[in-house]
Amino acid sequence: MSETTSPNAGVTPVVGTARVKRGMAEMLKGGVIMDVVTAEQAKIAEDAGAVAVMALERVPADIRAQGGVSRMSDPDMIDGIINAVSIPVMAKARIGHFVEAQILQALGVDYVDESEVLTPADYANHIDKWAFTVPFVCGATNLGEALRRITEGAAMIRSKGEAGTGDVSNATGHMRKIRQEIRRLASLPADELFVAAKELQAPYELVKEVAETGKLPVVLFTAGGIATPADAAMMMQLGAEGVFVGSGIFKSGNPAQRAAAIVKATTFHDDPDVLAKVSRGLGEAMVGINVDDIPVPHRLADRGW
Amino acid sequence: MTAPVIGVLALQGDVREHLAALAAVGAQARPVRRPAELDAVDGLVIPGGESTTISKLVDIFELREPIDKRIAAGMPVYGSCAGLIMLAAEVLDGRPDQRGFDGIAMTVRRNAFGRQVDSFEAPVEISGIDGGPLHAVFIRAPWVERVGPDVEVLGTITEGPAAGRIVAVRQNNLLATSFHPELTHDRRLHHYFTHLVHTTA
Numbered sequence: 001m002s003e004t005t006s007p008n009a010g011v012t013p014v015v016g017t018a019r020v021k022r023g024m025a026e027m028l029k030g031g032v033i034m035d036v037v038t039a040e041q042a043k044i045a046e047d048a049g050a051v052a053v054m055a056l057e058r059v060p061a062d063i064r065a066q067g068g069v070s071r072m073s074d075p076d077m078i079d080g081i082i083n084a085v086s087i088p089v090m091a092k093a094r095i096g097h098f099v100e101a102q103i104l105q106a107l108g109v110d111y112v113d114e115s116e117v118l119t120p121a122d123y124a125n126h127i128d129k130w131a132f133t134v135p136f137v138c139g140a141t142n143l144g145e146a147l148r149r150i151t152e153g154a155a156m157i158r159s160k161g162e163a164g165t166g167d168v169s170n171a172t173g174h175m176r177k178i179r180q181e182i183r184r185l186a187s188l189p190a191d192e193l194f195v196a197a198k199e200l201q202a203p204y205e206l207v208k209e210v211a212e213t214g215k216l217p218v219v220l221f222t223a224g225g226i227a228t229p230a231d232a233a234m235m236m237q238l239g240a241e242g243v244f245v246g247s248g249i250f251k252s253g254n255p256a257q258r259a260a261a262i263v264k265a266t267t268f269h270d271d272p273d274v275l276a277k278v279s280r281g282l283g284e285a286m287v288g289i290n291v292d293d294i295p296v297p298h299r300l301a302d303r304g305w
Numbered sequence: 306m307t308a309p310v311i312g313v314l315a316l317q318g319d320v321r322e323h324l325a326a327l328a329a330v331g332a333q334a335r336p337v338r339r340p341a342e343l344d345a346v347d348g349l350v351i352p353g354g355e356s357t358t359i360s361k362l363v364d365i366f367e368l369r370e371p372i373d374k375r376i377a378a379g380m381p382v383y384g385s386c387a388g389l390i391m392l393a394a395e396v397l398d399g400r401p402d403q404r405g406f407d408g409i410a411m412t413v414r415r416n417a418f419g420r421q422v423d424s425f426e427a428p429v430e431i432s433g434i435d436g437g438p439l440h441a442v443f444i445r446a447p448w449v450e451r452v453g454p455d456v457e458v459l460g461t462i463t464e465g466p467a468a469g470r471i472v473a474v475r476q477n478n479l480l481a482t483s484f485h486p487e488l489t490h491d492r493r494l495h496h497y498f499t500h501l502v503h504t505t506a
Contacts, residue, residue: 015424019442020424020426020443023444023485023488024445027318027355029321030318030354046357049362051358086400087357088421109421110420111421268338268366
């Protein structure tokens with residue numbers, strides 16, 4: 001062995017670092033993550049080119065229709081999906097439900113979504129995500145919310161949108177808002193960042209980092225109401241780094257074809273000729289609900305803070 | 306000396322990190338999504354990402370044949386993680402229809418180290434790269450199980466349960482790593498590849 005051994009040499013491999021958690025999300029960029037409720041759907045998603053699947057018991061549209069308390073999925077069902085596909089499998093835990101998250105980690109899921117789509121388990125605290133080896137993705141409607149989740153250890157952020165509606169307007173609003181607030185921070189002189197941090201209710205160091213780099217320190221995806229290739233491409237043009245599609249695929253007339261079309265549209269989001277081609281002949285899109293028609297207490301995006 | 310033009314296959318994955326790393330070592334880096342864009346580059350990087358997705362999109366957007374032709378003509382290619390899988394002659398634990406390029410005579414195993422909770426960082430010494438081991442980031446990473454006679458093994462895991470596993474290889478102008486140098490600030494591997502492209506072009 002040489003005398004000038006690097007300080008790292010001989011160090012046992014380290015798991016669960018911020019770099020491997022955030023890095024995992026970097027690898028999903030430019031891709032589509034699809035909600036699935038069975039192993040068969042997971043295979044259809046993988047066949048269509050999904051970069052990951054989100055295993056859950058009911059898609060948001062059904063959660064919305066059926067009501068009641070919505071919780072983490074049955075471990076048997078998650079296992080079935082893990083065994084059915086080779087791509088990463090994500091699963092949802094309730095906001096603040098750290099034991100559901102512990103169970104999901106023990107099952108070997110690749111990412112936990114601390115999700116407003118499920119009924120919150122804690123109306124004051126989110127999960128301390130630093131305490132886990134598995135990485136977390138969290139929803140946000142604005143920059144302050146995104147930064148609070150990152151402070152708690154989230155390794156990936158997604159817009160919330162309004163899940164289960166097929167109405168993309170809220171996702172549009174959240175993406176625009178987050179990007180707009182980042183641009184504003186980047187334009188501020190250094191001595192105004194202290195007050196900006198106070199207004200965003202986020203730690204100064206993180207606010208300063210965003211102001212300097214002009215981006216979040218983690219990957220930003222979009223979610224909530226995406227139902228067509230054009231929806232996915234619009235979110236990408238608005239600055240999303242990838243797309244979650246919930247009810248939009250398996251509540252549509254031809255899931256396999258629509259899933260493949262959304263994958264292609266996400267890659268070529270800036271090429272209208274490709275978008276026109278992939279938008280043809282997809283059959284029925286999911287039947288939507290206008291967000292405005294949903295009574296305010298039933299809106300999922302308002303969960304989390 | 307003019308800077309070599311190096312493309313990053315930009316169908317899916319951590320394209321931006323590779324573009325930044327290549328630019329930092331003086332290459333002219335640009336994304337490649339279309340056959341015409343491939344024609345304009347001297348070398349190609351296949352980024353980290355989901356290999357099943359990239360493999361599918363390579364076929365859909367008709368890039369397989371042009372890339373295979375360029376590889377046959379000697380174009381240097383570097384693949385990290387999913388890119389290593391895309392350069393492998395044989396893939397274990399992949400999808401049955403998953404196909405890489407006509408690349409390196411090696412057999413790789415997908416997600417060989419385990420699931421995301423097993424993703425890790427570790428130092429890896431790379432032969433041909435001076436200055437001590439690279440700090441290597443492995444994310445649901447593959448490893449190389451077997452290599453053909455023309456493949457040079459550049460690096461292996463030295464510690465822990467996977468000690469001895471091959472994670473960096475080279476066959477002529479084709480270079481591949483299981484890990485992601487683009488996720489660190491250490492640019493030595495991108496410098497090594499850019500130099501390879503420059504001397505080939």
